[in-house]
Amino acid sequence: MNNDYLNDSDSEKENSLTQDYSNRTIKRLPLYLRMLRQMQSNGETYASSAYVAETLMIDPVMVRKDLSCTGVHGKPRIGFLIADLIPAIERLLGWDGNVQAILLGVGRLGSALLGYPGFLKYGFRIAAAFDINPAVKGVISDIPVYPPEKMKEVVEKESVTIGILALPAAFAQEGADKLVAAGVRGIWNFTPIRIVVPKNVVVRHEDLASGLALLSHKVFCEK
């Protein structure tokens, strides 16, 4: 059974026969990246797994195993060369190029995502946003908002590869279809709907409810 759509689809196989990094490793890489960048801007040259592990509260063995996926080798008694590690992680995440994205649905969540400055750190740029409602046409947070008809044109002109779905649930599948038709290769889905897409399109389902479920279950139902 295919579980790609779930928020934490850590258990997939598909075409990952040769990869020796797990999904959990991939999810931790941004933590390392953020920390390493900070260390670098503090003037540090090497990072030891013990130090990284303690700061991020992760087991040091896991840190070494995760970092070994980058291909960078640490030096015993010294640690890993930060200047090597950062680009290696970026490459592993596909964050080295300039990834162009578009956003569908400029509601509350959509606007928040448009204004989020962090995406650039991930080599990400939201090239444009789209909304059916003509009232939101214009420019929000320096990003132009167009009607959906212009989607394909923008995707082609700007080489957009990622679509962000922030529509009301009722329009989720319709929006996904439009994104696929326009030619995106990955969809970051913020709706609670499991959208159906062709096999060659990757979907990441970002579900706030599942996170909240875990938190409130632990607070109210345990101990």
Added chain:
Amino acid sequence: MNNDYLNDSDSEKENSLTQDYSNRTIKRLPLYLRMLRQMQSNGETYASSAYVAETLMIDPVMVRKDLSCTGVHGKPRIGFLIADLIPAIERLLGWDGNVQAILLGVGRLGSALLGYPGFLKYGFRIAAAFDINPAVKGVISDIPVYPPEKMKEVVEKESVTIGILALPAAFAQEGADKLVAAGVRGIWNFTPIRIVVPKNVVVRHEDLASGLALLSHKVFCEK
């Protein structure tokens, strides 16, 4: 090693000796809940695991196993009584009472969360928000915004149990300390910082970067 802080801390043990539902099950429960509510509002009485599984694209065996945690028993050839399942899931998630929450940091993400109407479906209510910046004082999306000094007072008066952390990274730990001092029992952390809290406070780290990492790795680095 304690991994509670990670976005997908699916591997914890702690005080869950007697529980027979896994973290992954808990994360899936909101999906079932949403679907069952929709079915109920469509006038349906029973839900079969096969139908739920197909709609949500989950293995039917897993659906049955997940639903069995609720204590509700399905009837062979018929399915599960929706009217029993809904309150059972709500109880398992702690979503049956009226959970009061407060939000720290009324920036872009914070405002989006304030305006998100979905929380009420999860039995959640944001009672108040707090921000150091006096300029944002007032009312946003019908929710009052106060200076941090009022936090403890509000937590006590409104029986607040959950704190939502939507501050800039640099103030994350400071904000967490304030939430703990004010008496919340759980923190939903939207900053990329691993905050340190006493053992009796539950933290859920909601990390968009990890989701994006998985998506872009699959799009750009696989196949």
Added chain:
DNA sequence: TAGATTGTTAATCGATTAACAATC
């Protein structure tokens, strides 16, 4: 050298999937 750190292999743990019995 001694000691700190890396990096790998084996054991364990948790979650999913497969097989199948039970039930209406």
Added chain:
DNA sequence: TAGATTGTTAATCGATTAACAATC
């Protein structure tokens, strides 16, 4: 009864943790 569906036990798979060898 026959057949569809539930529900449980065993096998498999993936990820973490433990143990320890290798290296500077």
